[in-house]
Amino acid sequence: xVQLVESGGGLVQPGGSLRLSxxxxxxxxxxYSMNWVRxxxxxxxxxxxxxxxxxxxxxxADSVKGRFTISRDxxxxxxxxxxxxxxxxxxxxxxxxxxxxxxxxxxxxGQGTMVTVSS
Amino acid sequence: xxxxxxxxSASGTPGQxxxxxxxGSSSNIGSNTVTWYQQLPGTAPKLLIxxxxxxPSGVPDRFxxxxxxxxxxxxxxxxxxxxxxxxxxxxxxASLNGWVFGGGTKLTVL
Numbered sequence: 079x080v081q082l083v084e085s086g087g088g089l090v091q092p093g094g095s096l097r098l099s100x101x102x103x104x105x106x107x108x109x110y111s112m113n114w115v116r117x118x119x120x121x122x123x124x125x126x127x128x129x130x131x132x133x134x135x136x137x138x139a140d141s142v143k144g145r146f147t148i149s150r151d152x153x154x155x156x157x158x159x160x161x162x163x164x165x166x167x168x169x170x171x172x173x174x175x176x177x178x179x180x181x182x183x184x185x186x187x188g189q190g191t192m193v194t195v196s197s
Numbered sequence: 198x199x200x201x202x203x204x205x206s207a208s209g210t211p212g213q214x215x216x217x218x219x220x221g222s223s224s225n226i227g228s229n230t231v232t233w234y235q236q237l238p239g240t241a242p243k244l245l246i247x248x249x250x251x252x253p254s255g256v257p258d259r260f261x262x263x264x265x266x267x268x269x270x271x272x273x274x275x276x277x278x279x280x281x282x283x284x285x286x287x288x289x290x291a292s293l294n295g296w297v298f299g300g301g302t303k304l305t306v307l
Contacts, residue, residue: 113296115242122199123234123242123285125296137295173241182289183232183247190241 080104080186082174087191094164094195100157100174100188107155108132111177113184114148114159116170116193124170127159128177142168164195200225201286203299210307214274217302219286221267225297229289231269233262236283236301245284246271273304281306 086098100112114127127148128137136148147160157174171192175184202220209215219231233246244253246262249269261272269288273280286299 122283122301123236123287123298125287125298128295139295140293175242178247181232181247181251182230183244184234184242184287185244185247185253187241187243 080176082176082186082188084172084174084188084191087172087193089194089196090164091197092165092195095160095162096164096193098159098161098172098174098191098193100159102155102157102176105176108152110179112150112157113175113177114157115173115175115184115187116168117173117190118167118170121170129157161193164193166195169193169195199300200290200293200297201288201299203284203286203302205300206303206305208305208307209273209276211276211278213276214272215276215304216273217271217284217286217304219269219271219299221269221288221297223267224292225267225288225290226264226269227267228291231262231264232287233260233269233271234285234287236285238282242285276306278306280304 081103083101126139129148145163149158171190173190174188176186178185230248234242235245236242249264250262259275283301290297
């Protein structure tokens with residue numbers, strides 16, 4: 079069974095940093111590109127970052143470019159999101175999502191981890 | 198303000214057919230395929246429709262998608278109470294070099 083389990087969320091002060099992890103299981107991780115998508119409380123979905131199978135290419139939404147860094151470790155079946163210079167507007171549930179190479183759709187999602195940026 | 202435009206809400210009675218629209222531009226829907234996701238209350242999004250009109254295994258054929266030009270639609274026939282959820286359209290945007298989502302449509306089954 080495909081599973082994506084995010085962790086690392088929590089409460090952080092504005093300007094602080096946090097590192098999210100996404101542990102993949104139930105499938106061969108390396109052939110799949112991966113994404114982070116977030117959802118602010120009561121709001122819609124926002125794609126924020128993509129990483130290719132061998133850590134290239136990498137894309138970011140303008141809202142996080144220069145502050146967030148996506149990475150992966152295929153040996154550990156894990157995806158990461160380093161978040162720096164956090165702002166109140168980064169408060170959201172962060173989901174990791176697998177991208178199917180044939181359909182290009184996000185075919186599996188994790189359950190999400192909540193990040194709250196507040197003083 | 199989302200790049201793709203969806204109506205914020207839709208509703209129908211059990212058994213009815215409802216449609217949800219998604220409007221974009223030439224850089225996203227006009228040149229790339231559309232995906233639809235269903236998000237039940239308190240849960241993660243789930244893939245519903247990919248490549249404009251394809252259903253993943255396990256998705257009932259009551260759900261169908263279509264695309265024309267820079268717009269797309271999701272149709273749900275034989276509406277059931279368990280269809281009450283938020284629905285999002287998405288597409289790759291070549292100008293933004295990233296995926297864009299619609300603002301979401303909250304479907305209420307009356």
